[in-house]
Structures are given as C-alpha cells and as structure tokens.
Amino acid sequence: MNRMWIALIAVLALIIIPWVGVGAAGLTLLFGVGIPYIACLIFFVGFIYRIVSWAQSPVPFHIPTICGQQKSLPWIKANNRESPHSYWGLFARMALEVLFFRSLLRNDRAELKQRQRLIYSSNRFLWAGGLLFHWSLIIVLFRHLRFFTEPVLPGIAFVQNLDALFHVGLPALYITDVAIIVGLSYLFLRRVIYPQMRLISLPSDYFVLLLIIAVVLSGVLMRHFFKIDAEKAKELALSIASFRPVIPTAIGLPFYIHLFLVSILAAYLPFSKLMHAPGVFFSPTRNLKNDSRARRHINPWSYPVKVHTYEEYEDEFREAMKEAGLPVEKE
Amino acid sequence: MPIWYGWLNRSAEGAPKLELPPGEKECVESTQYMRTSHVDLLNNWKETVVRDGKRTYVSSTGKEYTMSLTNTCITQCHSNKAKFCDRCHDYMNVQPWCWDCHNFPKEAGK
Numbered sequence: 001m002n003r004m005w006i007a008l009i010a011v012l013a014l015i016i017i018p019w020v021g022v023g024a025a026g027l028t029l030l031f032g033v034g035i036p037y038i039a040c041l042i043f044f045v046g047f048i049y050r051i052v053s054w055a056q057s058p059v060p061f062h063i064p065t066i067c068g069q070q071k072s073l074p075w076i077k078a079n080n081r082e083s084p085h086s087y088w089g090l091f092a093r094m095a096l097e098v099l100f101f102r103s104l105l106r107n108d109r110a111e112l113k114q115r116q117r118l119i120y121s122s123n124r125f126l127w128a129g130g131l132l133f134h135w136s137l138i139i140v141l142f143r144h145l146r147f148f149t150e151p152v153l154p155g156i157a158f159v160q161n162l163d164a165l166f167h168v169g170l171p172a173l174y175i176t177d178v179a180i181i182v183g184l185s186y187l188f189l190r191r192v193i194y195p196q197m198r199l200i201s202l203p204s205d206y207f208v209l210l211l212i213i214a215v216v217l218s219g220v221l222m223r224h225f226f227k228i229d230a231e232k233a234k235e236l237a238l239s240i241a242s243f244r245p246v247i248p249t250a251i252g253l254p255f256y257i258h259l260f261l262v263s264i265l266a267a268y269l270p271f272s273k274l275m276h277a278p279g280v281f282f283s284p285t286r287n288l289k290n291d292s293r294a295r296r297h298i299n300p301w302s303y304p305v306k307v308h309t310y311e312e313y314e315d316e317f318r319e320a321m322k323e324a325g326l327p328v329e330k331e
Numbered sequence: 332m333p334i335w336y337g338w339l340n341r342s343a344e345g346a347p348k349l350e351l352p353p354g355e356k357e358c359v360e361s362t363q364y365m366r367t368s369h370v371d372l373l374n375n376w377k378e379t380v381v382r383d384g385k386r387t388y389v390s391s392t393g394k395e396y397t398m399s400l401t402n403t404c405i406t407q408c409h410s411n412k413a414k415f416c417d418r419c420h421d422y423m424n425v426q427p428w429c430w431d432c433h434n435f436p437k438e439a440g441k
Contacts, residue, residue, distance in 0.1 A: 152424040160424065167428070170374045227367040231347070231419050252367065 004192060007206035011214050018260035023253050031256045032236055032248035039263035046270025047278070054282040062297040065285040072293045083290045090289050098280055101130050125186065133183030136176040139163065140216075143174075147237040169224065177220050184213050208272055211265055218258040228252030347418035352408035359390050359403075373400060373429070400433050 021027045068082025080089035081096075096102045104127035113119045139159060146156050164172035188209045191201045222228045232251045239246040269275065281287060314321070314328055321328050358365050360372065376398040379385050388396045397403050409415045412430075420427060 146424040150422065152421075157424055157426065161426070170370055171425075227371070229363075229366045230423055231366065234423060250363065 001198065003201060003203045004198075004206045006203045007210050010203075010207055011210040014211070014261060014264055015214060015218075015257055018256045019253065021260075022256040028248045028251075028256070031260055032251070033240065033245040035263045036240060036259060037245075039267040043266040043269060046267075047275075050270050050275055051278055051282075054279070058300070059284045059288070060299045060301050061284075062288065062290075062292050063284055064288040064290045066290050070290050070293055085289055085291045085294065087289065090287070094281075094286060097286060101127055101134075104130060126190070129183050129186035129190070131183075132179050133187060136180035136183060139176045140174075140180060140219075143176075147234045148241050150234075150238055171223060173224070177216070177223075180216055181213070181220070184209060184216065188213065204272060208265075208268075208274055211261065211268075215258065215261045215265060218254060218261060222252065222254035222258060226252070226254045228255040347422045349418055350411060350414035352410070355408050358408075359388070359394075359396055361391075370427075373404075376400070400429065405433075 018031050022031050064083075066083040068079030069076060070083045071078035071080070071085040078085060080086060081093055084090040084093050093102075105124065107123050107126050109121050109123035111119050111121070143156060143160055143163065146152050146160070149156075160174075163174045163176055165175065166173070188206070191197045191205060191209070229251050232249060233255050235246065236248045236251065311329075314330065318328055318330070365372070376388065377400075379388075380398050386398050388398045390396060405412075
C-alpha cells in the first residue's frame with residue numbers, strides 16, 4: 001500500500017507546483033511556454049531513441065506466441081487468425097490486438113474458493129476497462145485538435161456533436177469524458193482492491209494511472225466548473241505549435257495545472273511503461289508470421305561449428321573397433 | 332500533425348476580432364467574466380426565466396438588466412451575430428444550440 005501512497009503524493013506534488021508557480025509567483029511564461037517546449041523535446045527525443053533501439057535489437061529466433069493450427073498439409077485446417085502464416089493474417093491479428101486488445105479477452109483468474117479448491121474463471125473486466133479507457137483517450141485526443149488547428153479540421157465538429165449526444169448540462173458533458181474516468185477508475189482500483197494486484201504493483205504503475213486521472217480531472221473540471229478563457233488557450237496552443245510563442249495572458253489557473261500535468265506526462269512517457277503503445281508493434285511474439293513449417297528459420301548468429309561425424313570417428317577408430325568386435329559400416 | 336497544419340495555415344492565425352457594439356462600454360458583467368463564463372450566465376438566465384419566472388438580473392455592479400437573449404443581448408448591443416458570436420464560436424469550433432430557438436431579429440430569414 002505504501003507504493004500507492006508514494007505515487008499519490010508525487011501526483012499531488014505535481015499539482016501543487018503549477019498552483020504555486022502560476023497562482024502565487026505568476027510564472028506564466030515558464031509554465032505556459034517553457035515547460036511544454038522542454039517536455040515536447042524530451043518526449044520526441046526519448047520516443048525516437050526508444051524506437052530506434054528496439055528496431056536495432058536483433059530477433060534471431062522464430063518466437064510468435066500462437067494458439068491455433070499452423071499451415072502445413074492441405075488437409076489440416078490452418079488457423080490464419082490465431083497462427084498467421086501470411087502477412088494478411090498477421091495484419092489482421094495485429095489489428096485486432098491493437099484496436100480491441102484481443103489477448104485480454106483470454107484473461108483468466110485463478111482463485112482459491114470453497115476450502116482450498118482452485119477455481120479458474122474468465123475475467124473480462126481488465127479488457128473492458130482497458131478498452132473503455134483507450135478508446136475514450138483517442139477520441140479525447142482527437143477532439144483536442146480543435147485547439148491546435150485553425151481553421152478547425154472538418155471531422156472534429158462531427159465527433160464533438162456525437163460525443164455530446166445527450167446534451168447533458170451546458171457546456172454539454174462528453175460521453176468519453178465519463179467513460180475515460182470510469183475506465184481509469186477501474187484500472188486504478190483493481191490495483192488497490194485485489195491483494196494479488198497490490199503485491200505486483202509498483203509505484204510507477206500507480207503513478208501513471210494517477211497522473212492520467214489528474215490530467216483528465218483537471219480537463220473536465222476546467223470545462224465544467226472552473227472556467228478558463230478557452231479562446232486564449234487556443235491562441236497559446238496555436239502559437240506553440242507554430243514555434244512563435246506568445247506570452248500567455250490570463251487564461252486561468254486550471255489551464256496551467258492541466259498543461260503542466262500533460263507536460264510531465266509527455267516528458268515521462270518515453271521512460272515509462274506507457275511505451276507499450278509503440279512497443280506492441282515491436283514485440284516479436286506478435287509481429288512474426290508463424291511459418292516455421294514452410295520456411296526454415298536459421299539463427300543468423302549461428303557460426304560454423306566444428307563437428308566430428310560418425311564417418312570420421314569410424315575412420316579414426318576402425319582398427320580398434322574391429323579388434324573389440326564392434327560392427328563397422330565400412331570394412 | 333498540429334505543427335504541419337499550423338505551418339500550412341500561417342495566414343489564418345491570430346485571435347478572432349470581435350465587433351463591439353457602438354456606444355456601449357460595458358457588458359452585463361466584466362469582460363473577463365464574460366469571456367470565460369457567458370455560457371453559465373446565459374444558462375442561468377434561461378433557467379431563472381423559465382423555471383422561476385423572474386426576468387430581472389442584478390449584476391455584480393448593482394445594475395439591473397432584463398434577462399433575455401433576444402431582447403437584451405442581441406437587440407440592445409450584439410446585433411451582428413456573424414461578427415460577434417460566430418467569430419469566437421467558429422474559432423473554438425463550438426456550436427451552441429442557443430440558435431435552435433432564439434433568433435436574430437435583424438437578420439431576416441435566419
């Protein structure tokens with residue numbers, strides 16, 4: 001439990017920093033322009049560095065994890081989805097994994113119930129919570145493009161209207177805002193409630209979840225409760241994106257808290273477990289075709305090994321073998 | 332992506348310029364409050380009028396206003412929707428549904 005408190009205190013500290021920095025000290029230039037730029041720099045350099053280092057690491061072995069029949073003889077039915085032997089099958093399996101987290105559907109739970117009997121059951125909550133969070137996240141990020149594009153990209157208005165379909169409140173509550181909080185809450189609570197999860201959770205696990213929750217809450221709060229000057233926020237966002245930063249004026253404290261937390265998240269992301277986003281594409285257990293019966297995979301690291309064949313052995317010991325009465329192949 | 336888009340549309344940058352009503356110096360509340368919270372104000376007005384039947388708003392400076400989007404805001408000051416409301420709303424990509432019911436008297440046909 002201590003590990004959770006460490007993460008919680010760290011996130012609270014990160015909220016207090018811009019609160020004091022902007023609210024009390026008025027460092028709007030630092031928090032509005034300086035820190036976001038530094039964070040973006042760390043993000044891009046770190047992200048590219050990680051990708052390049054992954055791309056350079058050799059994959060000598062044929063190690064896809066599969067759960068279906070590989071293509072072999074024509075009368076054995078092959079499963080191209082679970083054990084892809086073509087690039088289309090690979091693409092389909094990868095797309096289903098990336099877009100719908102298919103492997104989490106197979107998530108099992110082992111529990112001791114009824115006097116030490118081990119019960120296995122399927123557990124779809126992680127899949128559902130993950131799906132809820134990630135899909136909401138991508139829609140929320142897409143909606144944010146309205147702050148970074150002028151004229152605003154055409155598709156955004158449609159997504160906004162669809163997202164605010166229920167017209168709850170004014171400004172309308174977005175469905176994804178609710179969904180992302182529900183998803184994140186579950187992902188966080190499962191690490192707090194279940195003892196097994198608590199055991200294997202590290203401060204960094206709690207930290208990223210709490211940091212994203214803080215980002216989401218600061219965003220939702222400034223939309224609905226602590227109003228900011230959104231038009232000025234867009235001016236700042238556009239000026240940053242075009243590398244001609246303006247000195248930010250009174251936008252509102254919640255905006256700076258939101259921006260600072262996002263900056264921290266972006267700067268921390270290349271060093272964190274959140275790199276699973278690009279990492280899933282680089283995992284050899286998923287991005288390899290399973291074609292070991294059609295194509296021989298030779299370890300590129302194999303060097304010619306000096307071997308002593310039986311023929312050579314017999315040549316060497318033929319006389320001794322004959323003497324001992326052992327059979328030989330060549331007389 | 333936002334970076335490329337910004338470079339391609341450099342001419343489009345800059346804050347929207349609003350056409351302020353001639354003659355009138357101050358709005359119902361301070362400019363800063365109106366910039367951030369005119370949504371809340373109008374929403375409050377709507378609910379006070381529709382639910383409580385009260386039509387008089389006392390601003391923080393003590394002035395009294397009639398709570399009406401069409402008769403107060405639009406008729407008395409912001410008569411040009413395209414050059415006032417829409418400038419910011421288009422910039423921020425928001426489509427308030429005020430205009431589903433309220434109309435602009437001076438813009439016939441809209």
